[in-house]
Amino acid sequence: MSEEKEERLIIKRDGYPSPGEIVIGTVTRVMDFGAFVSLDEYENKEGMVHISEVAPGWIKDIRDHVKKGQKVVCKVLGVNPKRGHIDLSIKDVTERQKREKWQEWKNELKAFKWLEIIGEKLGLSREQLIEIGKKLIKEYDSVYEAFVECAYEGYEVLAKIVGEEFAKEMAEIARENIKPPRVKVRGYFELKSYAGDGVERIKKALMKAYDVIKKFPNIKAEIEYVGAPRYRIVLEADDYKVAEKALKSVVDTVLKTIKRLGGEGNFVREHIG
Template identity: 70%
Template sequence: MSEERLVIRRSGFPSKGEIVIGTVTRVMDFGAFVSLDEYEGREGLVHISEVAPGWIKDIRDHVKKGQKVVCKVLDVNPKRGHIDLSIKDVNERQRREKLQEWKSEQRAFKWLEIAGEKVGVDGKELEKIGKKLLRKFDSIYAAFEEVAYEGYEVIAKIAGEELAKEIAELAREHIKPSTVSVRGYFELKSFAPDGIERIKKALSVVKKYHSDGAEIEVEYVGAPKYRIVIRTEDYKAAETLLKRVIDDVTKAMKKLGGEANFVREAI
């Protein structure tokens, strides 16, 4: 792992109207150049007229090299590589929310780095994985939030199972969702004349768990699949409950002369 801190940046250009965060790299009499922290190799210009409301005598009274600024994207010209920015068009609420969002994202970069170190994934590979997570979830922090709520399966195809499980551990440690969920589907078959009724009877055993402080949904997907979604306040409790539900429904279905198989669903 490189000693340089891991930062995952987006490819391409920001969108017009987007609120972005950046670092002032040069201050000229006519404006300030800002390196966009979230975008790979992108720099924009804040014209002096967009630095602050009213007439500006000296731009250096308002912005300095190395300063972190929150800007609104006024215009983008990908062919010429130009990005026009405004500082004055960002209100205090937008500025505060963007700064908080960026702080959360930096924490997520660190968590991803720690997870990579634990399972032996190097910085270059982490960056590739991070870019894929960005494309799917829009931010690395949002990916961690999703994992905290839904379990490691949500990113297993992108990160690989080993890294995904490590990320899930960190996500559950640092992000406390109000509820978490686990899910999968049963494949239930009965060749008896009243097969549908037998399947319903086997699935009805989940009703006894509703009083355990968990929310359980049973949804017909299409023969022979029936999805089960369990939501609780604790991930381990959800996993334990899912195991009990799998065991009970499987036993009930076999007792009724049918077949049962459970498949954990990747979200």
């Protein structure tokens, strides 16, 4: 029989995590007093979650909460490199931190796979890929972030780190797989018309916004009634400057239209936090 396929590429960090850092790990042993967790992101590092840090409240049996082989997201409470001790907490990790860490780790696993694809294409060994991956982590804190940088800035930003040929392959994969995040700008119109058909006039003014948006590529507009006399508008675009330019054009057009139709109005900007 042929040998089993080599395990997937995982590039681990050297050194120790920092106190306060959120990490991913695999439970290796469960004792009455706590659980030992192998850190998936760090080379040969294991931490311990004391039973009091597993879950809130009193714990009768730790095995009701953690099991061997389970993947867990932990917060690093303390590190003692001299003794090789890493104290972890599961209960101190918020739901938001957990979601974000899982997504970050999924992205990193995808990036490792992309490195494997490039390595296969260029005939590189596993050791060479690990060396390249560690260089990227040192420079960008994660392999995935290096791909993101490449998607935005082009292969040239990575050429000095991984070589031109490898950087070009990274750029190609990045363009195919990483979509730049969309940005949003928003605010609300306060529009009034005292004419008999005032509602129709306001509607006509707002509809002008969609005419303006058509002139801008890849922009999505949404207008909703908030409550008299307010109408919120949200613009979504690939680029913040384009979104701002489109919003200014929309505001000018809508306010000029409502004034021309005998009404009055103003615009209040809202900031998305």
